[in-house]
Amino acid sequence: MTHSVPVRAQGEPDTSARTELTLLVRRSRRLPADLVEGPNTISQRELVTGYGATADDLAHVCDVLRGYDGFEVVGIDAAARRVDVAAPTSEVMRVFGGTAAQTSAVDAFTEQTGTYRTWEGEPVVPPELADVVVAVVGLDTRPRLRPEFRTFPGQQRILYTPPELGALYRFPAGTDGSGQTLAIVVTGGGFRMEDMEAYFTGLGLPVPAIRTVSVGGVKNEPGGPGDLEVVLDVQVAGALAPGADLVVYFAPNSDQGAIGALQAAIHATPTPTAISLSWGAPEAQSTPQVLAVMDDLFAEAAALGITVCAAIGNEGSSDGVYDGGSHVNFPASSPHVLACGGTTLVGDPGSGTIESETVWNTGADGATGGGVSGAFDLPDWQVSAGVPNRPGSKTPGRGVPDVAANADPATGYQILFNGQAGFIGGTSAATPLWAALVCRLAEGLGRPLGLLAPLLYEGPTTDRVTVGFRDVVAGNNGAYASSPGWDANTGLGTPDGTALLESLRRRLGSSAASE
Template sequence: MPIKKSAANFTTQSRIVLPGSQKPSFIQPAVEKPVPPARQITVSVVVKCKTPLKAANRLGKERLTRVQFRQSHGPDPNALKLVRAFAKEYGLTPVAGTPIPGSCILKLTGTIANMQRAFGTTLVHKTNEAATYRIREGSITLPSELSGKIEAVLGLDNRPQAQPHFRIAHGSSTPLGQGGGFATPQVRAQADISYTPVQVAQLYQFPANASGAGQTIGILELGGGYRAADLTAYFKTLGQPAPNVTAVSVDGAKNSPSTADSADGEVMLDIEVAAAVAPGANIAVYFAPNTDQGFLDGLDTAIHDTTNKPSVISISWGSAEANWTQQAMTALDSACQSAAALGISITVAAGDNGSSDGGTGNNVDFPSSSPHVLACGGTTLTGSGSTISSEVVWNEQASNEGATGGGVSNVFPLPSWQANSNVPAPSNSAGGRGVPDVCGDADPATGYTVRVDGQTMVIGGTSAVAPLWAGLIAVANQQNGKAAGFLQPQIYAAKAKSGFRDITSGNNGSFSAGPGWDACTGLGSPITSTLIPLLAAGTTSGKKPSKPKPTKKKSTKKPKR
């Protein structure tokens, strides 16, 4: 057989470049040292899957059960055998239990020396003021027989990949219904206001009797942690029981709370917002390292988690598209496609640095630019009770307090469901996907009152909007008795207009709000009472019946809800 013949000659084959693996130079001033050759590391190898998902699967129109997904879209067995043989020849060891069921990620462990030989790259340590990172530059190469069998190799380089998209209010805050606030020396000229997540949900007309019971909200975190005592104390002030929160360790990362000015602010904001607006839902927090490998492994773990089974996953971390390798973006987008096929929704923060996303010119943040996630932009919200008095694009850049991300992807083409949205032309012909899809309160000046490491703070950022929408989807799933899954096709349909408050005032730098979809606030903020029934309408397909009760053997051949 071909595979057996090649099992001992990978080292003699000509080598090819792994497409999309080009890694930029480490531009920060740093001291360079060789990495000890005997040091062991683990990499994640994305192996070719059996068959690509059909468009109907990627759009969530034809959902697959986990069994169906594994049978058709797990790793190609021949590719997997070939990669294992390659690993053996180069002294790399497959990690037991990988790929996990449904996943195409094979993890390999080995020494730095063997990794460099296997993947045709040089690894060095570069130390700057902040830390020491293992760096690779340029492209990965593979033996020619592996062409098309490996789609990505992540983990050789461990420099930080993403930033959390939260901002602590830098002013004198007057939380509504809470005594006290949070202030820093950089005080704004006028007092800010803030809301509890429950008050934001009331303004957006979340149904009072819905809790998201029976749902699990997954939250991906690349740093920080939470303390159970803080959650108990915080939810007591809301008059709610503390949520059931499970920490899931990915690639050795753990729930590691430290101080209030760390990534703990992100973790606590995400949990407190999601759990407060969907108080009956369980919360599973997936802690992964802040690397491209950690990002993919964390998301992949959440999608294929058959213990916690999240029906919606919230991501508040990201970085401008230009900061990612193409192989990492392709692998993450592929994971998001898998989620859509399985009926899992993914909400992602669109970024906090306006239309530039912190770079030169116009940029959008990834993974919010993936066409298979719900990209969440930000507004400045004022109101009381269930009445919104004003909602405009969040743009506080004049006071150095950020602005909603938004714009047009240079990587992902215009999706079919955005075809009639008047998305501006991309600056790169390969792009076209408009960001964001939806929005919600994000301005730290009208932010969320939360508790972080024993302190009451007001925090904003599009980081708050992703868990807000995740909570909304969990509530919708409970109300509708079925998972919303990939919901863009139904929310972009003309009949869904009544489910959104159209934001028509403000800009995020290069883009201005206006009637209909725009590159600041997407379709608008939710009118949840109207939106929830619309989400139910989009979850059926011609191939499977919409049965409220799972039952008899007859239905087992058809995809379940």
């Protein structure tokens, strides 16, 4: 994930200060690809006993760590395969290598400047742990993530409530997400319950069950710029899946915070049907370790039947990396998530008629991301979709996005924020929309969907519309133009939820619940 821009260097940190790390331990067995790609799923218990860390490995890591000067084991999570440890920074540098420094940086969520620890050099796992520990997280504490909402500076053109978008996208009748859990992971901000009660009541909807979970000491604390993202996510998800239970995970904006929140959500009871991630950063500025750890978490989620939905960004094909090249957003570029792009939608919710839908690209005011991953290879299920090669290369890569929905703030989503009605957009709005649709599809099918993409890509070609989708064939996001079939800005297109449910029902059946 991207490093936030340093404001000024602060110099050497207090090396006697406490550093808290997370060590991730190897699996007892590798997750098989056919389990990750579904459609069959496993339970939390089966994941832990069949593919989790062994008790011997966890005990070995703890014994070795306790043997280092000043090291304290502060937590063990067998399900998440993690050991949390704390030690003076000087001892951490001695054991894992590298050099710590202090930097002042701006958190993109809160827009607040803080002092953070940076770490120069990749961590080196001691020989006695090299075969057991697969990652060390927490050395660098800088903010990594940006929220993917976008406000509109011009004159408002069109405004939709989430239920109106549900009508235009034909969310399946007779479903409301009942019996499903929708998890939302955020790394800053908060919401006021009085806003939620007024918003849903004003839409004539029941106020959904909303539970909050604190990760790393971060709580629901409204009062800053990050609130807009949280409010958008909760109100879109709750209005489009009003029967689902919503769980909002608040975490620090750091690698360690995001990973911890994802682990908490994925291993929660009950297992969520969908996870909505309305944040990200350029894949090219992410460390290989973070890419690998998060991608493995998303594979784990898929095996459990969780569909992870992620925003692809609002900076067009550059993804905000202005080097003249094309870049994609992570975690949306992971092949184990459903990557959500954005459109400009003009329609009449009363009649359910879509008059036009084009790629969202309003220049400096924002554009949907999309492109080809430089880190992840082309998945087998995407081979027939016509994904171009990586920029400047003859090698294929994972194509982004998979799906799309309205994201242009000029055709924005109505929200209620601090008692005032407003409108907002961005691919972070399209993401909870898709997460809510996943919950309603799962309810209609009587089973979770897990990694949805292999099912969606069954049979698509470069010139044929996928069943359950409306193809978007006008516009571009900079480097990539829309075209019939899949393209690198709106993926397979925007949903026809009713047709998509029927298509999935024909292939999966309506009551094949997971074990």
